[in-house]
Amino acid sequence: MKQIASVAEMKAACRAITRTGESLGFVPTMGALHAGHASLVRASKAQCQATAVSIFVNPLQFGPTEDLAKYPRTLERDAEMLEALGVNLLFLPTVEEMYAAGATTHVEVAGLSDRLDGRSRPGHFRGVATVVAKLFEIVRPDRAFFGQKDAAQVAVLRRMVRDLDMDVELVVCPIVREPDGLAMSSRNAYLNATERKQALVLQRALMRVLHEAEKGERDAAKLISVGESVIAEEPAARLDYFAVVDPDSLEAVSDLSRGALVAVAAFVGATRLIDNLLLAPR
Numbered sequence: 001m002k003q004i005a006s007v008a009e010m011k012a013a014c015r016a017i018t019r020t021g022e023s024l025g026f027v028p029t030m031g032a033l034h035a036g037h038a039s040l041v042r043a044s045k046a047q048c049q050a051t052a053v054s055i056f057v058n059p060l061q062f063g064p065t066e067d068l069a070k071y072p073r074t075l076e077r078d079a080e081m082l083e084a085l086g087v088n089l090l091f092l093p094t095v096e097e098m099y100a101a102g103a104t105t106h107v108e109v110a111g112l113s114d115r116l117d118g119r120s121r122p123g124h125f126r127g128v129a130t131v132v133a134k135l136f137e138i139v140r141p142d143r144a145f146f147g148q149k150d151a152a153q154v155a156v157l158r159r160m161v162r163d164l165d166m167d168v169e170l171v172v173c174p175i176v177r178e179p180d181g182l183a184m185s186s187r188n189a190y191l192n193a194t195e196r197k198q199a200l201v202l203q204r205a206l207m208r209v210l211h212e213a214e215k216g217e218r219d220a221a222k223l224i225s226v227g228e229s230v231i232a233e234e235p236a237a238r239l240d241y242f243a244v245v246d247p248d249s250l251e252a253v254s255d256l257s258r259g260a261l262v263a264v265a266a267f268v269g270a271t272r273l274i275d276n277l278l279l280a281p282r
Contacts, residue, residue: 001083003090007098007138010091014052014139017088022049026141026168028132031055032072032186033081036176040145041085043173052089052139053082059095060106060127072189091139098134107133109156109163115250116152116263117274120240125156132157136168143169147176149183151261151276155250175275177203183275190271198236199268202275205230205242209262213279218256220244231266240265240272247278257282 004010017024025044029037033055044051055078062068075092082090106126112118113125136144146154154172161170176184181203182196191199205227212226227242246253247261259281265274 001079001087001090003079003092005092005094005097007093010052010089010093010138013089014141017050018140018142023142024048024139025051026135026139026144027051027053028135028144028146029053029055030057030071030186031078032074032189033078034176034184034186034188036147036149036184038081038085039176040147040173041082041087043171044143044145045086047171048141048143050088051086052091052141053087054091054093054135054139056091056093056098056131056135058098058127058131060099060130061124062127063121063123066121067187067190072186091135098131106130107160107164109159112152112156112159112250116241116243116245117265118152118156120265125153128153129156129160133160133164133166136161136166141168143171145171145173147174148172148278149175149185149274149276151247151263152250155248158248181207183273185273187271187273191268195236195269195271198234199271199273201231201234201237201268202264202266202273205264206262206275206277210277210279213256218282220252220254220256220260223256223262227262227264231264236268238267240267 025048027040027044057071107129108126109129118125158170208230209223209227224242231237231239242264244260244262253260256279260279263276
């Protein structure tokens with residue numbers, strides 16, 4: 001595995017692969033890797049002849065009161081994991097390398113960027129879209145791999161790729177969970193043992209909603225009420241949102257006959273966690 005720090009060198013290494021006709025998969029990350037990230041790398045390796053991964057904690061997607069400074073950084077362990085998985089290229093740029101002094105250009109997906117996590121974290125998805133657009137231009141992958149856990153991010157990036165005619169296919173992989181059902185997240189490292197158990201309320205709420213939907217309940221407002229009531233059963237959890245939305249537009253839906261995304265965000269202690277599930281059309 002080749003580790004690269006400069007944009008110019010990463011471009012050259014990626015072009016050297018694609019010029020030969022080999023397909024290139026790409027997994028952008030912020031590090032603190034876990035089994036969910038590993039599943040994305042395995043998907044890339046199964047579908048592409050070469051795989052690149054980036055580790056970059058992107059300051060543009062953090063708000064002024066968020067956890068940029070304390071975001072977990074485990075570079076040595078991450079590199080060992082990626083080496084063992086057979087990654088070809090690991091891109092490790094600095095902030096100064098990614099954002100030239102005086103840079104003023106941003107990418108914003110209007111409308112979508114203000115829904116779900118975008119409503120709770122103003123400017124977050126502008127930061128995500130900007131960095132991913134830059135990474136796509138640097139790497140120019142054939143396919144880029146993302147996790148379903150970040151469903152709102154996926155919707156924003158899909159729209160960006162469509163609107164800007166980017167020549168990349170987004171591949172969305174299933175949520176990877178701990179044995180007890182907690183969605184894997186780098187931020188789970190913030191949870192102490194008590195909070196770790198309390199965090200399971202997000203999955204319980206989603207499972208209760210799924211159960212009601214499978215019994216035939218198709219009214220979104222009633223399903224939201226069910227989910228919110230489960231969250232309320234855990235005093236340590238502070239609900240950010242519980243929503244039933246169209247998975248592409250992230251707009252609220254009332255009728256679930258064509259399927260929907262059920263998404264939840266909640267704070268457990270000081271840690272904000274997200275989870276979701278997709279309801280199939282009926």
